[in-house]
Amino acid sequence: MNLGNPVQLALERMGLPAADFAAMAGPLGVTPKDTIHAQGTLKLHHFRPQCDSVYRTPVLIVTSLVNQPYILDLVPGQSMVEHLLRQGYDVYMIEWGRPRREHRHLTLEDHVLDRLPACVDQVLKHSGQRELSIIGYCIGGLLSVLWAALQAGDPAPAGRVRPLKNLVCMATPVNSDGLESLKAWMGEHFDEEALLAEHGNVPADWVQNALRALRPLGKVAGAMNLLNQADQEEVVRSNLRMGKWETDNIPFPGGVFRQMVRDFMRGNALVQGRWSLGGRRVDLGAIHAPFLHLLAQDDHITPYASSRDLVQRVGSSDKTELILKGGHVGLVAGRGAQTRMWPALDAWLAPRSV
Amino acid sequence: MDAQTDWNALSPMRLWRDWIIKNEAQWSETVSQMLKDERAGPTLNRQLSEMQLLQRQFSELAQASLAAANLPSRTDFEALDERMGRLEDGLAQVAAALSQLSAAISVWAQAGGADTPAALPQRPARNRRPAAKARG
Numbered sequence: 001m002n003l004g005n006p007v008q009l010a011l012e013r014m015g016l017p018a019a020d021f022a023a024m025a026g027p028l029g030v031t032p033k034d035t036i037h038a039q040g041t042l043k044l045h046h047f048r049p050q051c052d053s054v055y056r057t058p059v060l061i062v063t064s065l066v067n068q069p070y071i072l073d074l075v076p077g078q079s080m081v082e083h084l085l086r087q088g089y090d091v092y093m094i095e096w097g098r099p100r101r102e103h104r105h106l107t108l109e110d111h112v113l114d115r116l117p118a119c120v121d122q123v124l125k126h127s128g129q130r131e132l133s134i135i136g137y138c139i140g141g142l143l144s145v146l147w148a149a150l151q152a153g154d155p156a157p158a159g160r161v162r163p164l165k166n167l168v169c170m171a172t173p174v175n176s177d178g179l180e181s182l183k184a185w186m187g188e189h190f191d192e193e194a195l196l197a198e199h200g201n202v203p204a205d206w207v208q209n210a211l212r213a214l215r216p217l218g219k220v221a222g223a224m225n226l227l228n229q230a231d232q233e234e235v236v237r238s239n240l241r242m243g244k245w246e247t248d249n250i251p252f253p254g255g256v257f258r259q260m261v262r263d264f265m266r267g268n269a270l271v272q273g274r275w276s277l278g279g280r281r282v283d284l285g286a287i288h289a290p291f292l293h294l295l296a297q298d299d300h301i302t303p304y305a306s307s308r309d310l311v312q313r314v315g316s317s318d319k320t321e322l323i324l325k326g327g328h329v330g331l332v333a334g335r336g337a338q339t340r341m342w343p344a345l346d347a348w349l350a351p352r353s354v
Numbered sequence: 355m356d357a358q359t360d361w362n363a364l365s366p367m368r369l370w371r372d373w374i375i376k377n378e379a380q381w382s383e384t385v386s387q388m389l390k391d392e393r394a395g396p397t398l399n400r401q402l403s404e405m406q407l408l409q410r411q412f413s414e415l416a417q418a419s420l421a422a423a424n425l426p427s428r429t430d431f432e433a434l435d436e437r438m439g440r441l442e443d444g445l446a447q448v449a450a451a452l453s454q455l456s457a458a459i460s461v462w463a464q465a466g467g468a469d470t471p472a473a474l475p476q477r478p479a480r481n482r483r484p485a486a487k488a489r490g
Contacts, residue, residue, distance in 0.1 A: 034453040034456075035446055035449045036453045036454060038443065038449070044450075046453075051478060052479070053480070053481055054479070056481070088482040090478075098439060100435075100436045100439050101436065102436070126454075181386055184389060184390050184392060185394075185395050186395075187395050189399055190395065190399050191403070195406075198410070215382045215386070216381075216386070217385070220378065221375050221378035221379075224371035224374045227371060228368065228371055228372070300386075350484035350485075351484050354484070
């Protein structure tokens with residue numbers, strides 16, 4: 001009876017030597033792009049257009065602070081970015097980068113009032129346009145919403161229109177009462193200062209364990225499911241890519257984490273209209289740009305209870321909420337994303353991008 | 355369905371895996387409910403603090419042993435990682451400056467400043483309209 005490594009056995013059944021295991025995932029995030037702006041660890045990428053003509057309005061993707069952005073550009077055929085390019089969008093993406101100890105003081109103000117507006121300016125300058133659409137995923141969606149609300153409250157620049165033409169959020173939490181497990185964990189007894197004093201930023205493995213705790217046995221079920229489909233090469237490859245991404249978290253900048261725990265998680269300040277950044281109150285009702293919120297039905301990271309308030313509170317008259325089958329990651333990168341979310345996003349954004 | 359697939363579907367290990375997959379959501383939900391209990395938070399945090407303390411003590415011990423053996427410690431690797439990160443950021447800034455220069459030359463060339471060199475990327479026209487089915 002052969003009791004060898006099940007992964008190796010599965011690979012042998014597929015006719016692949018175990019040495020190829022790491023290579024099976026392949027290089028990720030390979031859609032051709034140029035870095036057009038860099039600030040500290042932040043990089044702003046411009047993806048090379050893949051059509052002869054593009055929509056007038058460029059698209060800026062704002063990714064999460066704690067996950068690698070290549071989840072939106074895994075491999076050709078499994079990439080939201082590639083899909084948007086093929087549909088004729090001019091696509092830019094913010095990669096926040098991996099904060100080091102020297103970046104432990106970075107706050108939400110640094111991201112929302114300095115780095116994100118700088119990227120918006122760069123996109124407008126590079127594309128030669130006056131307006132752009134923003135697509136924010138998870139915490140990236142939250143940053144986008146905070147920026148959109150604050151810039152909407154500013155007087156319009158002289159002789160110019162406001163830069164935000166459309167706002168799309170994907171699985172964006174706004175109400176911490178809906179994040180019950182995290183809220184119970186990070187209540188008053190949670191000592192975020194001790195954690196930050198020890199590490200500066202929240203370590204990547206800590207972030208990973210926190211996310212895994214939201215579905216404690218999910219990894220086990222995923223492994224069982226993979227073994228059941230070990231003879232299907234593309235399923236294995238896809239699983240390896242996701243696995244590689246899931247274990248490639250980014251440390252959470254210390255200053256941002258402190259604000260997220262105190263103001264967002266404990267104080268639930270955003271939906272209560274009490275959240276201030278840089279001395280200015282964030283009013284979701286000030287957002288009047290066309291708005292789309294894409295949500296996953298089985299999202300254990302951003303449950304519906306934490307995200308449903310967003311569409312109700314933005315002030316846009318043109319606003320839509322779409323709940324699609326799948327989980328937090330499957331919403332943007334799974335096979336379901338390919339057949340459901342990407343086409344839905346394109347159908348909503350295309351007529352608003354001319 | 356071939357013989358191999360039949361055998362797989364009936365194997366006890368396959369049935370056991372299917373049973374785990376089928377019940378995982380319910381088990382995870384049960385554990386999650388336990389974590390939502392207000393007593394779970396302090397317990398979890400106490401354990402995390404203890405683990406952190408243990409980790410720090412182990413790290414200090416290991417560091418002394420590694421230094422005695424003239425081997426790099428975790429702190430050394432972290433310092434190296436920080437330096438590599440700074441180098442990577444510097445390279446990104448150079449890449450961004452080069453990209454902007456290339457874009458500026460491309461715009462100048464397309465505006466009739468010179469015959470466009472073949473290597474410079476041509477910008478696509480910004481006049482795309484949605485397909486009829488996408489309107490809504």
